[in-house]
Amino acid sequence: MSITPQTEPLTKIKSRQMIEFLKSGKRLDGRTLTQHRNVKIEAGVIGKAEGSAQVTLGNTRVLVGVKIETGPPYSDTPNMGVLTVNAELLPLAHEVFEPGPPDENSIELARVVDRSIRESKALDLESLVIIPAKLAYVVFVDIYILNHDGNLFDASEYAAISALLNAKLPVVKVEGEEVKPTGEFKELPVRECPISVTIAKVDEALLVDPTLEEEVMASAKITITTTSTGKICAIQKSGGGAFTPQEILEAQRIARSKAEEIRSLIPGWGGRCG
Amino acid sequence: MGERKLIDENGLRVDGRRPDELRPIKMEVGLLANADGSAYIEQGKSKIIVAVYGPKEVHPKHLGLTGRAIIRCRYHMAPFSTPERKSPAPSRREIELSKIIREAFEPVIFSEYYPRSMIDIFIEVLQSDGGTRCAGITAASLALADAGIPLRDLVAACAVGKVDGQLVVDLNDVEDKEGEADMPVAYIPALNQISLLQMDGQLTEEEFAKALEMAKEACMKIYQLQKQTLKQKYVEAKEAVEKGEEA
Numbered sequence: 001m002s003i004t005p006q007t008e009p010l011t012k013i014k015s016r017q018m019i020e021f022l023k024s025g026k027r028l029d030g031r032t033l034t035q036h037r038n039v040k041i042e043a044g045v046i047g048k049a050e051g052s053a054q055v056t057l058g059n060t061r062v063l064v065g066v067k068i069e070t071g072p073p074y075s076d077t078p079n080m081g082v083l084t085v086n087a088e089l090l091p092l093a094h095e096v097f098e099p100g101p102p103d104e105n106s107i108e109l110a111r112v113v114d115r116s117i118r119e120s121k122a123l124d125l126e127s128l129v130i131i132p133a134k135l136a137y138v139v140f141v142d143i144y145i146l147n148h149d150g151n152l153f154d155a156s157e158y159a160a161i162s163a164l165l166n167a168k169l170p171v172v173k174v175e176g177e178e179v180k181p182t183g184e185f186k187e188l189p190v191r192e193c194p195i196s197v198t199i200a201k202v203d204e205a206l207l208v209d210p211t212l213e214e215e216v217m218a219s220a221k222i223t224i225t226t227t228s229t230g231k232i233c234a235i236q237k238s239g240g241g242a243f244t245p246q247e248i249l250e251a252q253r254i255a256r257s258k259a260e261e262i263r264s265l266i267p268g269w270g271g272r273c274g
Numbered sequence: 275m276g277e278r279k280l281i282d283e284n285g286l287r288v289d290g291r292r293p294d295e296l297r298p299i300k301m302e303v304g305l306l307a308n309a310d311g312s313a314y315i316e317q318g319k320s321k322i323i324v325a326v327y328g329p330k331e332v333h334p335k336h337l338g339l340t341g342r343a344i345i346r347c348r349y350h351m352a353p354f355s356t357p358e359r360k361s362p363a364p365s366r367r368e369i370e371l372s373k374i375i376r377e378a379f380e381p382v383i384f385s386e387y388y389p390r391s392m393i394d395i396f397i398e399v400l401q402s403d404g405g406t407r408c409a410g411i412t413a414a415s416l417a418l419a420d421a422g423i424p425l426r427d428l429v430a431a432c433a434v435g436k437v438d439g440q441l442v443v444d445l446n447d448v449e450d451k452e453g454e455a456d457m458p459v460a461y462i463p464a465l466n467q468i469s470l471l472q473m474d475g476q477l478t479e480e481e482f483a484k485a486l487e488m489a490k491e492a493c494m495k496i497y498q499l500q501k502q503t504l505k506q507k508y509v510e511a512k513e514a515v516e517k518g519e520e521a
Contacts, residue, residue, distance in 0.1 A: 004346075108374075233473075237377075245468060
């Protein structure tokens with residue numbers, strides 16, 4: 001069951017200051033409304049994982065590891081590999097995060113990232129089946145939130161696609177009933193580079209890449225993912241407020257242009273088609 | 275997949291509808307005796323029942339908020355609502371939908387009128403044939419109104435999607451699964467605001483703008499039906515009184 005959360009409000013002086021700043025088109029950390037925080041992406045940080053990447057977005061820090069195994073495909077998609085996305089809001093990332101099974105926030109986060117990757121057809125799942133209806137590659141994308149300072153959706157999405165682009169697929173050979181790794185690796189078939197851009201509505205202003213303080217002040221957020229060909233492939237409105245249709249169209253225009261900037265920072269994408 | 279044609283040579287859909295045509299919709303309010311408010315909706319083959327309880331005291335007390343009522347929402351599918359039995363345990367999908375449906379109602383409920391209390395919304399999908407989150411929102415609005423909870427307006431919801439390259443409203447299950455895009459929208463007419471928006475699939479910028487417009491129009495049609503349904507209940511009560519029956 002989903003319950004209205006208890007959120008610690010900002011101090012009065014800080015919230016008043018934020019609104020005051022926004023009136024002149026500025027933010028507390030000096031950014032313009034449509035500016036991202038410093039984006040840093042590092043791929044291949046975990047040697048034992050088939051793929052990995054760490055993203056920092058200002059003080060938000062996310063690590064994604066990709067593990068690849070073999071297993072049966074889903075019965076309704078016998079000719080496809082399996083993609084599984086999971087997110088952990090680690091207790092070390094923020095004082096409000098508690099250990100335990102995933103709550104609605106981590107489930108929503110994982111599902112929003114999953115949708116960006118799946119709906120953009122970034123991962124060519126059809127080429128990941130080994131024996132139709134019997135054996136396929138299972139790609140696990142595990143999102144590890146290390147420090148929470150807002151906009152977990154985007155930081156996780158950038159880390160997930162970077163980790164997939166970084167991943168190596170272990171080549172296997174099937175002998176009778178047995179599946180054996182050959183010890184060789186090939187590139188994981190990643191064909192798209194979806195980029196999500198989250199925009200928060202504070203007062204009447206639309207803010208790209210909100211910090212945690214801005215998220216606390218925001219009435220709602222919208223996350224829009226676009227592909228390298230400019231198509232929208234996933235949207236999620238999140239939070240207790242609402243947007244006018246005009247605001248949504250405006251957010252869509254902002255997300256589209258910002259995604260291009262971010263895409264140029266994704267390691268390993270420039271080298272593949274695009 | 276993709277083999278079956280979802281739009282025929284006459285431009286009609288698998289169930290014979292035009293692109294901008296809703297499925298037949300039946301709505302009913304106040305059908306559950308125990309709930310403070312309740313509603314039932316049939317939209318095509320989807321059947322959903324909703325109950326609202328509250329505002330009432332919060333248990334456990336520490337969950338209560340001093341300045342407003344909390345809203346609790348559960349979207350749940352019956353094990354027999356789908357072709358293959360669905361485990362009654364909440365799936366990740368149901369957990370996500372419960373959250374975004376609650377968030378779709380936060381902007382319309384005057385929760386500040388009821389500090390330290392709670393309002394419960396229970397949405398049970400009895401039969402699923404696509405569009406259940408939207409039909410669930412449409413029915414939950416009626417149940418909230420039926421419970422007498424002050425609302426800024428009703429919320430009406432409808433999905434727009436793309437099948438065989440064409441934008442269509444109110445997708446059924448086949449269109450949702452085999453189509454190229456699905457975009458559920460919840461709209462609050464009095465505020466001209468959208469309180470739920472999701473999308474998966476692929477749309478161009480122009481298609482997206484058009485889809486948003488089509489969703490708004492479809493929601494307005496549903497909104498009219500919602501208002502009629504609420505009024506009808508009181509007309510029936512009035513007639514019963516006039517006939518000397520107990521209302």
